Amino acid sequence: MLHDPARHEALTATPWNEGRALDVIERIVCDAEARFSPEGWWPSHPRDEVPPEVAAQPATPLYMGGAGMVWALRYLRDAGAAALRRDESYPDTDELLRRNGEWLQAAGPPGYGAGSYLCGDTSILLMAYGVEANEALADRLAALIEGHVAHPTRELMWGSPGTLLAARFLHERDGRMRWADLFRRTAAQLWSELQWSEGHSCHYWTQDLYGQRSTFLDAAHGFAATASVLVHGRHLLDDVIRLCGGRNVFATLRPLVPAVSVEAVVEADPEAIVTTRNDASNAGDDGLDTWRALKRMRATAQGNLVVLDADSIHRSSPRILDGADALCQALEGVRSRRPVPGR
Helix, strand or coil: CCCCCCCCCCCCCCCCCHHHHHHHHHHHHHHHHHCCECCCECCCCCCCCCCHHHHCCCCCCCCCCHHHHHHHHHHHHHCCCCCCCCHHHCCCHHHHHHHHHHHHHHHCCCCCCCCCCCCCCHHHHHHHHHHCCCHHHHHHHHHHHHHCCCCCCCCCCCCHHHHHHHHHHHHHHHCCHHHHHHHHHHHHHHHHCCEEECCCCEEECCEEECCEEECCCCCCCCHHHHHHHHHHCHHHHHHHHHHCCCCCCCCCCCCCCCCCCHHHHHHHCCCCEEEEECCCCCCCCCCCHHHHCCCCCHHHHCCCEEEEEHHHHCCCCCHHHHHHHHHHHHHHHHHHCCCCCCC
């Protein structure tokens, strides 16, 4: 239940008032600054149930700790919504990373690593990169993102969807190909790990999380979070298609509603279906059996089911040039098989 009348204020017809909103923001910021201490940072919320060995040190992650507080306060300052009085007292990047490493050892699931976007070092380094971008930080971020490509949790908090989001943010900041490359490689891995539910007639991801395999739908651990990041970065997946004169029939899907079901593909009736796998030359499951069974669909009827080598199409130059060439040749073949009117 998302809304509990006993705990949440009811909606009112109060008109928007910017001055009142800024007053409330100022009160919240003043309270946050007053509660900061150099040793303990910010206190945990009383409802945060943490073991004693974890409660003995400050929470540090972006998700529910010091890094998130520093980011939020400085964001409000930079947006002109609040003035900070203690900014110079807040921990710097090195201190955030050091203390976050200690927190991860005490509270983080074993083996999940520092790459986590919401709880690891990725978001802290992103904050530093936003202030002063340099190659050393870029290399550290790239290593964290690359090390997370095949993370088994497949969810935003600890796994690759979080570092996928980081790659998208980085590409939006400076447009470098290395971030587009990492986005495409991570997206391809996640796409290859989608499973099909016969009972619910839909695709889904599993999450190997906290010692068990689960399936979540929510915006932290579940399908909604992963799909949202993929859809928001879909322009990075469409670039090579456009280069080869093709068009993604789902390019106009709105964010947060990625309804790319089998039914949606059948309705769109694309001229070709392109998929990737790690070694396109080997026999075996290529993910196209669903489409082969739909013999009346244009892509199937015209023999336009295409498998490309994932390692080439999802990497930036020089290998992406090989992948682009393969895709362009495949789409040229698609065009050559178009029925001639009147025949």
